[in-house]
Amino acid sequence: MTKNRDMRGEGLEPAAGNGLINRRALLGRGMMIAGAVGTGLGGASASAGAEPLTEEPWSLEFGDRTPPYQVPSKFEAKVIRTLSNPKHELRNSHSRTPHHLLEGITTPNGLHFTINHGGIPAIDPDKHKLVIHGLVKRPLEFSVETLSRYPMISRTTFVECGGNSAPMFSPEPLQETVQALHGLASCAEWTGVKLSTLLEETGIDPRAKWLIAEGADSPRLSRSVPMKKALDDAMIALYQNGERLMPGNGYPVRLLLPGYEGNMNVKFLRRLKLVEQPAFSMYESRTYAPILPNGKAYRFYFLQEVKSFITFPSHGHVLKEPGLYEISGIAYSGTGRIEKVMVSADSGQSWAQAALQEPVLSKAFTRFRLPWRWNGGPATLQSRAWDESGEVQPTRGEFIVARGELAKPPPVLGFNNQHYNSITSWGVGSNGEVKHVYV
Ligand SMILES: Nc1nc2c(c(=O)[nH]1)N[C@H]1C(S)=C(S)[C@@H](COP(=O)(O)O)O[C@H]1N2
Numbered sequence: 181m182t183k184n185r186d187m188r189g190e191g192l193e194p195a196a197g198n199g200l201i202n203r204r205a206l207l208g209r210g211m212m213i214a215g216a217v218g219t220g221l222g223g224a225s226a227s228a229g230a231e232p233l234t235e236e237p238w239s240l241e242f243g244d245r246t247p248p249y250q251v252p253s254k255f256e257a258k259v260i261r262t263l264s265n266p267k268h269e270l271r272n273s274h275s276r277t278p279h280h281l282l283e284g285i286t287t288p289n290g291l292h293f294t295i296n297h298g299g300i301p302a303i304d305p306d307k308h309k310l311v312i313h314g315l316v317k318r319p320l321e322f323s324v325e326t327l328s329r330y331p332m333i334s335r336t337t338f339v340e341c342g343g344n345s346a347p348m349f350s351p352e353p354l355q356e357t358v359q360a361l362h363g364l365a366s367c368a369e370w371t372g373v374k375l376s377t378l379l380e381e382t383g384i385d386p387r388a389k390w391l392i393a394e395g396a397d398s399p400r401l402s403r404s405v406p407m408k409k410a411l412d413d414a415m416i417a418l419y420q421n422g423e424r425l426m427p428g429n430g431y432p433v434r435l436l437l438p439g440y441e442g443n444m445n446v447k448f449l450r451r452l453k454l455v456e457q458p459a460f461s462m463y464e465s466r467t468y469a470p471i472l473p474n475g476k477a478y479r480f481y482f483l484q485e486v487k488s489f490i491t492f493p494s495h496g497h498v499l500k501e502p503g504l505y506e507i508s509g510i511a512y513s514g515t516g517r518i519e520k521v522m523v524s525a526d527s528g529q530s531w532a533q534a535a536l537q538e539p540v541l542s543k544a545f546t547r548f549r550l551p552w553r554w555n556g557g558p559a560t561l562q563s564r565a566w567d568e569s570g571e572v573q574p575t576r577g578e579f580i581v582a583r584g585e586l587a588k589p590p591p592v593l594g595f596n597n598q599h600y601n602s603i604t605s606w607g608v609g610s611n612g613e614v615k616h617v618y619v
């Protein structure tokens with residue numbers, strides 16, 4: 181906590197020159213962003229005499245039918261996930277969340293990112309079973325129906341792939357959207373049964389220190405989870421934002437480990453085996469054991485550490501004219517709540533504290549906002565987050581020294597391109613275009 185207080189940044193309130201506006205200074209002032217209606221002046225004067233259109237450019241005939249399950253407006257057709265394997269070749273498939281086109285903290289189910297290493301299995305929930313066995317007093321088999329009869333909880337939490345933001349290891353900043361850079365993280369309200377509730381039913385042999393979670397998809401993806409996490413906030417999720425899990429997100433049952441590496445959140449969950457030693461499965465020992473510049477590798481890297489990025493404005497957006505904009509972005513930490521987000525518009529020379537939108541939930545996306553007056557000149561926008569444990573997002577300089585850039589050629593075994601949680605910088609040009617830059 182002392183560390184946190186030191187880094188609080190008193191005295192870092194809006195500095196002169198960078199155009200960041202203290203929220204309080206805005207209260208009581210008109211913002212005058214809307215164009216005046218019908219005055220023909222094109223300015224931002226009060227729109228006295230403004231009237232709605234009398235003839236809409238769309239048909240006023242009786243409108244469309246009401247579908248049993250509604251989907252977004254056809255005018256939102258660009259708000260979609262990007263796919264790494266659109267031809268469905270027999271390899272892994274990623275779909276990425278379009279953060280630059282979304283708001284708030286909830287990722288709609290159709291836009292939640294997915295990674296599936298062996299396609300999406302078509303599991304009949306009436307036939308699916310979850311078995312808990314190994315070092316337990318009573319091995320038990322649960323159907324989806326019996327699981328649904330235990331006391332449930334809902335929890336809003338993010339899931340993030342350990343490989344999210346891997347393009348940030350590139351020695352040159354890639355001109356990509358926040359979707360391409362950071363789209364392997366999403367946040368939803370998950371509902372299900374606490375794993376500790378089920379472990380009370382089976383009983384735990386005191387020798388059990390780990391459990392091995394296994395999926396019912398073709399790779400039988402499996403990961404080792406410390407018992408401490410299993411008994412803390414691990415959850416067997418059945419619902420996602422109020423409806424049953426999406427097929428790509430683990431239907432009908434998934435393991436949810438709030439704040440832990442995406443890969444450990446085993447989907448299509450069929451088995452939990454309590455054991456004394458971790459399994460050292462392929463995904464934990466090869467794929468998700470990042471190699472460091474000194475040649476050593478992490479044995480386990482469970483935590484998704486404190487991170488933030490600006491979603492507006494970001495690459496792909498164009499600012500039409502100088503004036504007032506709201507910088508908006510997402511911050512999160514696998515450790516707990518977000519404590520503070522600082523924003524800079526001048527490459528980190530001065531910083532202002534962003535407003536955190538309520539609710540600020542533990543291990544969930546937190547929306548931050550800060551008004552910014554763009555004067556039409558070049559600006560470099562950055563965000564930096566602190567969590568309640570006092571951890572702070574490292575600067576890019578600090579991060580690259582510790583973790584390295586992408587090796588050329590890439591290493592044969594393992595990757596040094598995981599768990600990037602440093603700062604993202606967006607350069608706004610005088611033409612209003614936004615570039616990805618390194619500072
Ligand atoms: N059974 C199974 N579980 C899995 C996977 C998988 O392919 N099969 N992918 C993992 C990976 S790599 C990640 S990052 C997360 C992604 O969760 P999501 O697809 O719900 O976003 O699920 C993990 N759980």
Ligand SMILES: [Mo]
Nearest residue numbers: 341342442443
């Ligand atoms: Mo992942």
